[in-house]
Amino acid sequence: MIDFHNHFVGSAFAPMAGRGAPAARRAHFDAVNRNLASAPALVDSIAASGVAARVINTPLEFIQDPEGDTAPDTVTxxxxxxxxxxxxxxxxxxxxATVDVFSGEAGAREVVRAVRELGLRGVFAQAAKKDLLLDAPQARPALAAAASLGVPVFVHPITDARLATRLRRYGRPGVTLNRGTINAAALVALLESGTLDELPQLRIVVTTLAIGAILLVANLHGDKRLRRDAPETARRHVYIDTMGLDPVLIRAAVDTLGADHVIAGTDWPIFLEPRVPERLRQALDAAGLDAEEQRLVAAWNAGRLLGIA
Structure with a gap:
């Protein structure tokens, strides 16, 4: 099994995942941040969880200041x-490669450098930046560079400040709804803006939190305001991970996108999933996937996206 959804910050930065979390969650995020900073913890977790490999990224959200800014050389x-x-x-x-995809041509240059010179296998992008989603003109150069190089773009949720104010009273469900809304909105923006038509080689990976957009693709197209060819367009361009290992959501994703567009992912170290291959197999069994479909989800789809299959 290849776990596609994992985070790492390293000792060069001070990870601040869960900044602003309530006191009841502070101990959890203290442990998360220790793991984010530790390369040995990351490497040891591979054997401990039973996976064959982890695909790692560094979210800017975990190291940026409260205004959402970072030092100019942070990405490099x-x-x-x-x-x-x-x-x-x-x-x-x-x-x-972590890329500020909203930085115009600078973002595109970093995509090229990270892939061609450093050998990284794809792009990690935040779903939004302030009022911008991925259909913004500022994001087009980086997305075009990824498409031209044939590497995937993993679109990760962020916490939207205005939604956070409205949803704070609901605790963890409110945070999940906030982040899922932004992840789904980024995907809808790409579909509705024509970005995916203009970049036919672009491949987008979203997290399970974006399942709302996947359900919109399945049910709200044609006369219901999403483009008529939304299902076909999504099946060409969009992949989704299995974070949470929920059989119902996995089934919905497979029915909409196909088993060849669903990718194993756990969100380490936010969640420390034990016995991951076994638990994934149980979830895929419960979702009704046959042996070949399970092989695709567990490793083959990620390997193909990353160019290592």
Whole structure:
């Protein structure tokens, strides 16, 4: 099994996952941040969880200041660090380049550098930045660079500040709804804006939190306001992970996108999933996937996307 959804910050930065979390969640995020900072913890987790390899990324959200800003050289330092770590653990770690996709041509240049010079296997992008989603003109150069290089773009949720104010009273479900809304909105923006038509080689991976957009693709097209060819367009361009290992959501994703567009992913170290291959197999069995479909989800789809299959 290849776990596509994993985070790493390293010792060069101070990870701040869960910043602003309530006191009841502080101990959890203290442990998360220790794991985010530790390369040995990451490497040890591969055997401990039973997976064959982890695909790692570094979210800017975990290291940016409260205004959402980072130092000018942050992205290049992140990607240099990822490439060095992956190089020390070939076959067990694969890296996705962190890119500020909303930075115009600078983002495109970093995509090219990270893929061609550093050997990273794809792009890790935040779903939004302030009021911008991925259909923004500022994002087009980086997305076009990824498409031209044939590497996937993993679109990761963020916490939207305005939604956070409205949903704070609902605790963890409110945070999940906030982040899922933004992840889904990024996908709808790509579909409705024509970005996927203009970049026919672009491949997008979203998390399970974006399942709302996947259900919209399945049920709200044609006369119901999503483009008529939304299902076909999504099947060409869109992949979704299995975070949470929920059989109902996996079944919905397979029915909409196909088993060849669903990818095993757990969100380590936010969630420390034990016995991952066994639990994935149980979830895929419960979702009604046959042996070939399970093989695709467990490893083959990720390997093909990353160019290692």
């Amino acid at each position: 330092r992140i990607n240099d660090q990822l490439a060095e770590l992956v190089g020390r653990h070939p076959g067990r770690l694969h890296g996705l």
